[in-house]
Amino acid sequence: MPSSPMPTDRLSTVDEHVERILDALVPLPPYDQPLLESLGLPVCEDVSAPMDLPSFDNSAMDGYAVYFDDVASASTDHPVHLPVVGEMAAGQTRMLALSPGTTVRIMTGAPVPQGADSVVPVEWTDGGVANVRITRAPTRGQHVRYRGEDVRTGDVLLEDGTILGPRQLGLLASVGRAQVAARPRPRVVIMSTGSELREPGTGLGHDSIYDANSYMLAAAARSAGAIAYRVGIVSDDPQEFSDALSDQLVRADLVVTSGGVSKGQYDVVKEVLTELGTVSFGEVAMQPGKPQGFGFVGEDDTPILTLPGNPVSSYVSFEVFVVPAIRRMMGRLPYRRPLVRALLGQGLSSAPGRRQFVRARFGIDGKGAHVQPVGGHGSHLVGDLSDANALIEVPEDVTSLSPGDQVQVLVLDRDF
Numbered sequence: 001m002p003s004s005p006m007p008t009d010r011l012s013t014v015d016e017h018v019e020r021i022l023d024a025l026v027p028l029p030p031y032d033q034p035l036l037e038s039l040g041l042p043v044c045e046d047v048s049a050p051m052d053l054p055s056f057d058n059s060a061m062d063g064y065a066v067y068f069d070d071v072a073s074a075s076t077d078h079p080v081h082l083p084v085v086g087e088m089a090a091g092q093t094r095m096l097a098l099s100p101g102t103t104v105r106i107m108t109g110a111p112v113p114q115g116a117d118s119v120v121p122v123e124w125t126d127g128g129v130a131n132v133r134i135t136r137a138p139t140r141g142q143h144v145r146y147r148g149e150d151v152r153t154g155d156v157l158l159e160d161g162t163i164l165g166p167r168q169l170g171l172l173a174s175v176g177r178a179q180v181a182a183r184p185r186p187r188v189v190i191m192s193t194g195s196e197l198r199e200p201g202t203g204l205g206h207d208s209i210y211d212a213n214s215y216m217l218a219a220a221a222r223s224a225g226a227i228a229y230r231v232g233i234v235s236d237d238p239q240e241f242s243d244a245l246s247d248q249l250v251r252a253d254l255v256v257t258s259g260g261v262s263k264g265q266y267d268v269v270k271e272v273l274t275e276l277g278t279v280s281f282g283e284v285a286m287q288p289g290k291p292q293g294f295g296f297v298g299e300d301d302t303p304i305l306t307l308p309g310n311p312v313s314s315y316v317s318f319e320v321f322v323v324p325a326i327r328r329m330m331g332r333l334p335y336r337r338p339l340v341r342a343l344l345g346q347g348l349s350s351a352p353g354r355r356q357f358v359r360a361r362f363g364i365d366g367k368g369a370h371v372q373p374v375g376g377h378g379s380h381l382v383g384d385l386s387d388a389n390a391l392i393e394v395p396e397d398v399t400s401l402s403p404g405d406q407v408q409v410l411v412l413d414r415d416f
């Protein structure tokens with residue numbers, strides 16, 4: 001799959017890099033999926049109703065099915081008495097028709113027998129079993145739910161592209177659909193590289209650290225709607241990385257790596273993938289997240305995004321580049337998280353020529369949306385990152401902002 005290589009003589013802009021990725025990826029082909037598997041995915045067909053809803057006239061109340069004309073005069077002073085000739089419970093009814101001058105006990109959801117046109121709630125009666133005393137009249141047709149009043153056969157229930165949420169899945173089940181055409185969730189393989197990394201729950205040496213990124217990115221991939229496969233830590237040994245990558249390709253629609261892409265001696269991802277010639281590396285004018293790589297690997301041209309290793313850089317890169325990639329593969333619009341306007345609570349400065357993503361807390365109160373930067377600039381500050389629920393996007397040409405300025409914010413952890 002072709003992709004325009006990242007330039008080596010200048011920095012790409014954030015928007016260029018996002019477009020490069022979106023242009024090179026194609027949505028995964030749709031197939032029929034069991035309903036619950038499709039939660040959160042866009043439907044890939046116009047779904048029309050194969051049946052009426054309700055599919056038969058039925059009672060909205062527990063009570064008595066009647067001919068309206070038989071009970072029209074019922075009141076406390078002049079009750080109407082009718083013989084009860086049967087019972088209709090939802091899912092177990094034998095009687096198909098009712099004769100005038102009689103009634104049947106009927107339960108909510110049970111079919112209204114032919115001839116009956118109204119239901120008297122049990123509260124307006126003495127609850128009689130053989131005979132019933134009715135002290136209040138319904139209006140004609142009251143408490144009958146008519147066939148087709150909700151949905152008619154042939155109605156378009158869901159248009160192509162509609163997101164399948166709980167209500168839409170409930171509707172599909174209501175009309176008897178067990179499956180629906182939707183694009184599959186992309187299978188995203190997450191690999192952390194670095195010989196200093198150790199698995200949480202094991203011991204640490206004096207110069208090693210726990211692998212935070214593979215957990216953070218796998219969780220972020222899952223939150224974005226993907227199936228995430230977290231690979232254990234891969235060291236900075238080129239052969240080990242190469243073998244681990246080859247092993248993973250069989251189950252990947254997209255590979256995301258962290259670490260090993262800057263200018264060090266042991267930047268294994270860059271070293272191994274540059275040689276392939278199908279993955280390019282460059283710098284994006286952003287802070288954090290400057291070193292980036294993108295391309296395709298293996299026989300099936302599996303897309304790969306290589307993110308920088310600093311945890312904050314990795315996370316921000318995921319949010320800015322990988323989330324749109326996942327959504328593109330799922331066919332889910334919009335690809336990029338919409339920006340929200342908010343008032344800045346505290347001034348800040350930003351490096352010129354780079355789009356800054358400032359960790360922040362976003363909230364809405366009586367005065368509107370507001371946002372407050374949290375913590376410092378360092379790309380290693382995971383404590384601050386966990387306090388943040390938003391990223392303030394500071395444009396490339398803005399170097400300082402004052403309290404009360406209006407800013408654009410990516411509000412994290414929100415569905416869009």
Ligand SMILES: Nc1nc2c(c(=O)[nH]1)N[C@H]1C(S)=C(S)[C@@H](COP(=O)(O)OP(=O)(O)OC[C@H]3O[C@@H](n4cnc5c(N)ncnc54)[C@H](O)[C@@H]3O)O[C@H]1N2
Nearest residue numbers: 192194211212213214259260261262263290308309310313
């Ligand atoms: N001479 C230069 N050095 C660096 C530059 C540069 O332009 N010139 N860029 C810096 C920037 S910006 C970033 S971001 C990092 C990116 O480096 P790598 O992607 O090669 O990442 P590593 O070197 O492997 O790691 C960076 C940092 O992050 C820690 N790390 C890595 N993986 C994990 C993980 N899974 N969990 C937790 N922490 C992780 C790692 O230990 C390092 O401290 O390069 C700068 N250097």
Ligand code: MOO
Nearest residue numbers: 288289290313379
């Ligand atoms: O760009 Mo690095 O990603 O600053 O930390």
